[in-house]
Amino acid sequence: MKNLLYLVLLVLFVYGCGLTKNNGRSGRNANAKNDTVRIANDSLEYEIIIIEPGFNLFINSIARPEGYYSQNYLENKNRILVTDYNNRVLQPMRYNDNLYVQQINYDPQIDYGYEVNYLLYYYFVYLSRQYNQRFSVPTRI
Template sequence: MKNLFYVCILALAIYSCGSGKERNFEQKEQTAMANDTVRIANDSLEYEIIIIEPGFNLFINSIAKPRGYYSQTYLENKNRFLVPEYNARVTQPQRFNPNLYIQEINYNPNIDYGYEVNYMLYNYFVFFSREYNQRFSVPTRI
């Protein structure tokens, strides 16, 4: 009788581990990718930033400082130093992980990209440094 009780408990535990419905992981991944794509465009100047990074959308909406916290001048100054360092790492795949530093960022500090573009670019660097434990010479903290 005692063994029958243990067998029933074991059978119930195995049954409860089974999946109740089919799961489509491929669709979830596509949905997550669509949700983690952020496009910022300055249509009047014809500049845009497209950030495709898992977790960035959550970061920008919950962890990052709100828009207006930093001045545009502050963001431009940070980006003026962060972009060249990032681009230098892109050109040194033997020294830095080429899976992290994939493509150079075309950023000209003499162009006024507007607040939103500078805000998103700076916060991408903050996210990138936190997510991948990368240190830049210019501190990127929140």
């Protein structure tokens, strides 16, 4: 009987998690569909597409809220993390080529804005947690 109660509570918890809203992140210019996050800005001619199972859940439930880190902090972290990531893309025999598919074209001289830097940083946090990857700069929450 206890096990049945735990099972019912677990099912209700999972069902309840599916009903949660966007956590106040509706101001974001991202289209979330099937674990795909897309951010585009035609005036700067950039686009970020993150296709990663579970990333939407991660960003909406575990990540610190926008504004927690400064844009300067995120830009500094991303500059180092992108360099490390791109080096791994160039070494498919050493690093999993399923994780490091294509290079990220991130120019530190361009102001991508807070949103892009926030999502890019948390992509690296997600990557390090989900796939147990260690980058040259520790990613933490």
